[in-house]
Amino acid sequence: MSDILTPNFGESVTSATVAAWHKNAGDPVAKGDTLVTLETDKVSTDLEADESGVLEILVPEGAEAPIGAVLGRISPLTEVPPHRPPYHWKRGRNPLPVPPHL
Structure with a gap:
């Protein structure tokens, strides 16, 4: 598990505002993906x-x-997020299990 921390911008800056998340909670991310913009x-x-x-x-x-x-x-x-559905549904077919990495 890796924490995403507010970085130190310099002596006079004490906080930052989360301007935008570029991914949603529960989304898979890859190393190097842009996650959040801070201002x-x-x-x-x-x-x-x-x-x-x-x-x-x-x-x-x-x-x-x-x-x-x-x-x-x-x-x-x-670790599968708890809000993810356990099955993919296809019209006219039985549900297929979702692999744990999706």
Whole structure:
């Protein structure tokens, strides 16, 4: 599991606003994917995933987070988020199980 932290932007910056999440909670992410855009009064920056997994969002868009705060987490792909449906449905066919990495 990997935490997504508000980075230190410099001495005079004490917090950042979550401007936009580029993925939804529960989405699979790959290392290097852009996850979130943060804004301060001096800078706007994108944070990328440092590993592959499933995104958990802890701080919503529009909220302000102090430097070092955990904005979200990336869990291993082997952990299926609880809100994911257990089956894919196809018209006229029986349901097919979803592999745990989807």
